[in-house]
Amino acid sequence: MSENILEVRNVVKNYANHTALSEVSLSVPKGVIYGLLGPNGAGKTSLIRIVNQITAPDAGDILFDGKPLNEHNIYEIGYLPEERGLYKKMKVGEHLLYLARLKGLNKDQAMEKLKEWFIKFDIKTWWDKHIEDLSKGMQQKIQFVATVLHEPKLIILDEPFSGFDPINATLIKDEILELKEKGSTIIFSTHRMESVEELCDYIALINNSKKVLEGRKSDIKQQYKSNTFTVEFEKGALKDGNSYAIQNVSTTSDGNQLAVIKAVSGVQGNQILSELMQQVEIKLFKEDVASMNDVFIKAVNQSN
């Protein structure tokens, strides 16, 4: 037993005209939500397809739960591709049954699990409907059910929220968190930083076929913090101090002054605060935490 559900080691994938992945290594711990980030064309989908054994790497190893990836692992992975669809002419029930059986469930097991999900999503009346008669949002629910029905250890969701309306997006978000509670690991590929902010425990960033950064989200944020603080105060003038330098001062709508100050390296917030208190009447003092958006843009720019 390994503490990582998935380990990618030095994976290389070349296509005729370009390199999709060059020496990419990742470790995905068990029971976390792992965000796989990166600009379009960075190589995320190539990597996901390799993990799903849709394509094979040119070099490198993949370990699933500590052992080299083999074809039986397919049954332990649930995959929701970015480009996803259903057979339009099939009925909802038989379609889900078909996909579940391809994932190794027998008919009775699949029926039992399907019943639970149909109750949970309150879609009992859909069983005999044709897929083509469902709205896009309804089809996405079906696709999500198909992805997780066989209770996989590892769930890979490629842009799961694209095309979802806010109600369904929230529904799916709650389901993802519940699956994590139950012990599944979720790899989650996306551009949408707000959902990364909200859901992910770990992230990895891929740019131009290379891994740029990887780690616990909170650590990375720490790493990327700008070391600046925002201070709001009443009247008075603020001068540069021993522990900080002023970057920018503006006036708020209610007449207060708003300053962005950069800490001298090695200085803690309290020290700055005590120096500021001697000069002005402070209304607000806070450290500027790096948003995932900032991290993303910074890291990508650095690597370019």
Add this chain to the structure above:
Amino acid sequence: MKNILLIIQREYLARVRKKSFIIMTILGPLLIGAMYAVVIFAAISSIDQKQILVKDESGLFKGKFKSSEEFVFNFSEDNVDKLKSQLGKDKKDALVIIPENIMSEGAGVKIFAQKGVSLELQNKVEGAIEKEIETIKLTEAGITKSVLESAKMNVKSETLSLSEGSEKKSSAAAASIVGGISAFLIYLAVFIYGAQVMRGITEEKTSRIVEVIISSVKPFQLLIGKIVGVALVGLTQFGLWIVLSSGVIFFGGKVASEKLMASQNAISQAQMANLPPEAQEMAKKNMKMSPGVNAAGGMSEVMNALDTLPVATIIISFLFYFLGGYLLYSALFGAVGAAVDSDTDTQQFMMPITIPIIAAFMMAQFVIRDPNSNLAIWTSMIPFTSPIIMMVRIPFGVPVWQIIISVILLIGGFVFTTWLAARIYRVGILMYGKKVTWKELGKWLFYKG
């Protein structure tokens, strides 16, 4: 393996349950039946007896014109003008006037008709006159009727093929028909079901279900499952067509033959009315015997012809070449389906695939005429044409070694095209929104994993 079975099952059921499948399967035989019905109906309704008046001025031909289903001849002594005035009335359709000097001149026969004279009537009248003059002249030359009768001989030939040292009776006509029909069915099957494989794959690609499926099964399994599933659909449909059409033809044939019989009886009775009483008696006796004799004779002739053919060999090889040809081409159709984004883009890749099929079908017509020519032997070996050409040749009898080579090459052929198709397929199905060129298809063949 379990997954391939699941895929086969889905592909099969999805198609067999479609309304269009059910409609086509039922409608096919009905259409074939309807076609026969139209032909038979046309045949029955065209038997419209014509009454022909004959004025024989020479006096040589009385009673010599034989009435038939189409024409009933009545001799009359009335003068020409009176006869002409009868035309168009009393169902008198035409008037033939034979001049007195016909024996010496050979000309001057006139045929009048209300609506124009058919070529058939003209030929018939001329033929009857010629024959009678011939008889008269030969008799004058001292040849008796019995000599003439015995000089007539009906020649029927029997075709025999020498194979494997033993003589086998064969029927060239039956062989051509069976060969032609089998080749046509295979040609049809390759197109209908090959195109179904192609459309199925394009559909999976455009509906984006394909990536979901191939995260559970290997692309090759999906391709094979689809090809086999559609093959079973084809066998089901062809099987049902054969059963239903024979049903339709059998029952339709029964009804039609009863009608034919009835109309024949009516005609015969009309003819008999023109005969003297004693001849009527004779004819009636003959009539009673003839229909049954005819039908039985016809049936046994068909059976005999079939007997001369290697029926078991034909059925087994039909199944083999049906499947072999389908597998070979459907893999290629599948590759095209995977390479394109929509049905409309398939054109440029379809051409090279359809040309050999169409060429084979066209060559089949020459092969029927000469099933052992060099062209026939070569094209029945090449896997791209052999399913059609070999099927044309087999009813005529083909040396075993040629069949063995052809079978091995065809198996090799579809293993090769399936391999080729699988390599294009696995890349193509994940390639969205890109117009693919031939060069790129070539590159795909060499991609790893």
